[in-house]
Amino acid sequence: MLMAVLISNSVGNILVERFNGVPSEERLHWRSFLVKLGADNLQRASNEELFVASHKSVHIVYTVLGDVCIYIVGKDAYDELALAEVMFVITSLIKDACKKSPTERLFLDKYGKICLCLDEIFWKGIVENTNKERIKRLTRLKPPGEF
Template sequence: MGSRFWEGQKRDRGVPTEERLHWRSFLVKLGADNLRRAKNEELFVASHKSVYIVYTMLGDVSIYVVGKDEYDELTLSEVIYVITSSVKDACDKPPTERLFLDKYGKICLCLDEIVWKGLLESTDKSRIRRLTRLKPPTDV
């Protein structure tokens, strides 16, 4: 059960490779220290370099949400709740790593409705569900 990170290509533009690698290694260490003993969907909060991190385990998948300024830990907690709900809806249950990868296209569509170009777009579960039904997962 290795950790996988959802990293949309659009979200990586403009972020130097060295910084991405720093964050990836930081999040892997953070998760290794805390998520091993975590209950399903138990939220953890951390801060690093003036940003907030809210993270959890959903089935076999680690989910991290990072923000700063107006995206504080309270806002990120709401966002991670919508993300975990959307992933469970897409997979019909808390995902195994294999199920997550099988449903990856649909999960990406949900995530694009929640966060677009680094900004919070929607936390309305019914709207997200409705909009993702309109797009085939192959268009991701």
């Protein structure tokens, strides 16, 4: 199960969060844990350099992309390799939506498009689509006959 996808700015403010199967009382713990993990490791990281961690029998993959930090938490079948594949799709779609490596302002300008892309990648904790071109077609918001 894909438990969480969080995107924050460089100072730790959450821009987007999606939790699946995480009780509401544990979400604050996960937010603070992931932001602290990123603060400790992502300061010196280069763009799209992947980091891996484990916590409470779950896998965490995280990276920095421009001014935003992306965290993915998974368990069971979603190990580091599966999460790295999802991370690759998310980072490439964010870069495509923003037309470059995003600043916080550019990310927020493209917020709706990015949320649509995230919805096409996973739903209720299950990865549904990692084909970048298909996700782009599905998020164009045009009737199927106009492809």
